[in-house]
Amino acid sequence: MENLKIAVSAGVGILLATSAMSQTADVTVDSLMERLDGVAPAAVLENSTLLNITEEGEIEVLREGTNGWTCMYPGTDPMCADKASMSFLQAWMAKETPPDTLGFVYMLLGDEGASNTDPYAEGETADNQWVVAGPHVMIVGSAAGPLLDTYPSEVPEGEGQPWVMWPGTPYAHLMIPME
Structure with a gap:
């Protein structure tokens, strides 16, 4: 424990x-x-x-x-x-390299918002692509790398389309809206 x-x-x-x-x-x-x-x-x-x-x-x-x-x-x-996601979160908080794993997170009640580009942003700025996500799941971990290459790195205009959050960082992960 x-x-x-x-x-x-x-x-x-x-x-x-x-x-x-x-x-x-x-x-x-x-x-x-x-x-x-x-x-x-x-x-x-x-x-x-x-x-x-x-x-x-x-x-x-x-x-x-x-x-x-x-x-x-x-x-x-x-x-x-x-x-595996808990290990990813630990690495993110410690600003360490995430483990070579693949994890899954449910957030079906949505969230209050985060920067799409800066893993450590504490609030919205003019250039950090702040996004409030409704119900979603996330695929996290460095093993997700090849999967992430097939999705956009900006929040798509239409609802329900997956995208990569925090692209270009070791903490990039796939956001999958669930409506």
């Missing part, structure tokens, strides 16, 4: 830094499950490890999962990530 806490704290740290909303210390498994309802398929959420981020930024494991997924509501961007 200690390794999970280290990986998770690194992976969600930037989400906390850019979030306007913190979790309260009295979050329970039931209340978090209610907030996460719809973020991923029910079977993924039902058997996942659940994390709570306290107001102090501490990571609490509310429930150990059995299916290899970790679900959390860090600030305003609820998500469920597989083990």
